[in-house]
Amino acid sequence: MERAGIDGFVYQGPVRVSPIGTHALYEGQARFIQLQFLSFALEDAPNLAGWRQKGMLDGEYGEAFDAFLEITGAVPSEIDDPAVALFMLILDIAINPSRGFPIQIESFENFLIDVDAGIRFVRLCQAARDEKQVLSLITEYSFTQYAEAADILTSSCGYDHPLAVIEHIVEWQEHSPVAKLMEEKRGFTYDLSNIVVRVMSSHFLAFCDDKLSRPEFFCWPGAWMTGARASQDITNLFLKHLSLFTDKADDDGIFPRAIPGVSEENAVKTLTAFYANVINYDLVRQWILSDGPFNYEFGWLTSKHSKEDMTNSTKQAFQHAFGASPDSFTYTWAEVK
Template identity: 40%
Template sequence: MFRNIILNTNKTEIDFEILKSEQIYSKFEACLNAHGMYETLKFSLSLSPVVHNLMDELIDENNNIMDNPTYEHFQAYSTYLHETIHWWQHVGSVSGLLFSLSYLGITYINFEDLKEIYRDFGAKKSLKSWSSSILKKEGALAQKKLAKANTVVNNTLDIEYYQLLALEPKRFAHYVNGDNFFESIGHSYHMAYSQLNRLLDTVIDDEFKILPHPENWQKKFNELSDKKIDGYYYGSVIIIPPIGMLDIYEGQAKFIQLQFLISLYPELDSMEYWCNNGHLYGVYLSAFNEYKRILNIDVIEKISDPLVGLFLLICDLAINPSVGFPFNIEKYENFITDVDVGIRFCKLTVALREKIYLIDRLNDYSKQEYLYLSYELCEHAGYTHPSLLLDKILSWENKSDKFVSLMKEYESFEFDLSNQPIRVMFSHFIEFCKDKSLRPEFFCWPSKFLISQGSNQEFKELWLKHLSLFGDHPYKKGVYPRLRNDRKQENVQKTFNDFYGGTALYDLTRQWILIDGDFKLNYNWLSENYIEKDIFEWANETFKSVYSIDLREFENFNHNNI
C-alpha cells in the first residue's frame, strides 16, 4: 500500500524558487483547458470569460435558474461547482486549513526572531544563504550568533517540507530526501501542527486552555527520534502513500462535478464517456484509480454507482484528520498515519474492502447514511468519527470569549487587524463546521441536493452561504471580493483590502528567509490597474509597517556564490 524511500546519504539543498516555479503551491483546475481554477495562495476562484458569460445567462440576480438553459450552461455551472469544492476543501477541512495557514503562519512564528536578527545584523537576504555564508567563513564558532537565523530558517523549511510531502508525496519525496535541512516527515508534520495551534491560540484561545499545547509534544517526539522509530528521526525511512492531497482534492471535486452533470443528463452516466471527453485523466483520476486498486475492482461503469458515492465519503473523511487539532496527540508513534491525508485515504479504503457489504448501505445519501458509514469506516481504520471532530470544535464556543468575539467579527465582517487573514479563514472554517454538523450529507454529496432537491431552500442557502470569498472578473484583471447581501459592502471591501495586504506580507517574509536575490513583487494578479511603482510602494509600506525595514535596505546573498 505504501512505498518506503530511504533517505539519500549524499544530501544537497533544495532550490525552493525552482520548485515554486514548478507549482508546489498548486492551481486546482477544473478541466484540461482550465475553464476554472482555484489557486491556493491567492485564496481566489477564477473562471474563464466563457464560463462567466454562460453563468450570467444561467443565473439571475436572485440566484434562480433562468428559462431554457442548455447543456453548455450547466457544464459551465459544473465548473463553478468544481472550483467551489476546492474553496470548501481549503476553508472547510482540517487538512485544507492546516495547508492554507501553514503559509500564512511564517510571519507570526518567526516575527520576534526576525526583528532581532535585523537589529543585530541588518537586512540580509536570503537569511538561508547569508547564514550559510557566515558558517562557511567562520566555522562552528559562528553557531552561537547564528542561532536565531538557524531557528527561523529551520522553522520555515519544516513547513515547506510538510507542504511538499502532503500535497504531492511521490513527486517531491526525492527532492526532500536529498536536502541537508530535512529532519523527518514526522518532524515536518509535528512542526506544521505546532504552528497551527500557536496561530489559533492568538485568535480563539488564551495560553492553550482549549487547544492542544505544542510544548507538551516535544518530549514524546524526541523519544521517538531517540528510539529510531521510522519516520521520526534524521535519516529515517520515509513512508509515503501512492497519492497525496492534490490527487484527493482533485478527485473529490471532479466526481462531485460529474454527479451534478449526470443528475441533469442521465444518458451521460458512463465512466467511459467522461474519460473519452477530457474530464477523467491524470490527477483527476489518480485517487479513484488507487481506490479501485485497493478494492480489487477493475471497472466501475457508472458515475451513479454507490462506489462513487463511497469514494466521495472516503475523500471527505481522509481530508479531515483530528489528531493534533482539534484533539491532542495520544499515540505519538501513529501521528503520521493519523494525519497524512494520502495514508488516511488508503486505510479508509482498506476498511471498505474489508467491510464490502457497506456498498449496499448507501442508497438515499442521507445524514443517517453518512453518519453510519463514517462510523463503520473510521472505527475499522482507527480514526475519529467526523461528528466527534465537529462537536469538539463547536464546544469551544462555551469555553472561550475570544472564540465568541471572532464569530461576531465574522457576522459583521469587521475583523480585527491582528493576524487578519488568519481570523478570516478560521472564522469561515468554524462556520463551515457548524453547518456541516447539521448537514454533513450536503457537504459530502452536494450534487445530490443541488439538483434532485434543488427546490429545498435550506440547501440553496447553504450553497450561497459558502461560496468563495474572492474571485475574478470576466473582462478585467484582478481579484475582487464577492458581493454579499448580508454584509455591509464597505466592510466586505475593507476585509478584502486588509486580507491581501496580509498575504503580501507573508509572501515577502518567506522571500526574506528562503529566496535569494531581489524581492519579486508578482502581485499584478491583484489589480486591474497594475502599475509597478505603485505596487512596490504598497508592498514596501506593508512590510515597513510591520518590520520597520525598507525593502531597498536588503543586502543580497546567493547560495551559488557561497
C-alpha cells in the same frame, strides 16, 4: 521517536509512503463532484464507462478511484452506485485528519498513519473491503447514511468519526475569544491585527457549523444541487461558502463578493487589509528565502494601480509592520565554493 527507531522518524531511515498522494485525492474528489452533478442533471448522462471514454478519469482525476476499485473489489457501472458514494465519503474522511488538529495526539508512534491523507485513504478502502456491507449502504445520500458508513469505516481503522471531530471544533465557539471572532465575521468588522488568520479561521468555523448539521451536502454536493434533492436551502448553503473574493471577466484584479448582511464598505475594508497582509507575508518569504532585492510584482492583485504605486504602498506597509523600509536593506551575497 528517533531514539526508539520508529519508522518515519529516523534520519535516513525507512519512510512509509502511500501509493496515492494528496493531489490525486483532491482531484478525484473534485472530478466526482462534477460527475455527480452532471449525471443527476442530464437525462442522457453517460455511465462510468462513458465518462471514462471521454477522458474524465484520465491521469490524476481517476487515480484515486481506480485504487479504490482495486482495493475494494467494487465494480460500479453508474455514478449513482452506492460504491461511488462510498468512495467520496472515504475521500472526505481521508483528507480531513484530526490528530494534532483539532484533537490532541495520543500516539506519536502512529502519528503518520493518523494524518497522512494517502495512508488514511488506503486504510479506509481496506476497511470497506473487509466490511462489505458498507459498499451498498449509501443509497439516499442522507445524514443518517453518512454517519453510519463513517462509523463503520472509522471504527475499523481506529480513526476519529468525522462528526465527532467537527463537533469538537464547533464547541470552541463557546469560549469568549472565538465568540468575539464570530461576531466580527457577521458584519465583517474584523480587528485588523492578524486579519488573514482571523478571516480564514472565522470562515473555517462557520464551515464546520454547517458541515456538522449537513455533512451529506458537503460530501456529495453534486447529488444535492440538482434533481429532486435540490432546494433553495441547498442553494443558500452553497452560496454561503463561496470564496469571499473573486475576479471579473474583464478585469484581472480581485474584488469582494456581495455578501448578504455585509456592507460594501466593510467588505472593501476587509479585502484591502487582507491582501495588504498577504503581500507583507510574501515580502517576508522573500526576506527569508530569496537573494537580492525584493520583487514587487503584485499586478495580480489589481490592474487599476501602476506598478510604481503598488511598490510604494507595499514598502509603506512593510515599514509600518517592521519599522524599516525595504529600501534600507543592504544586499550581500556569500561566495559559493
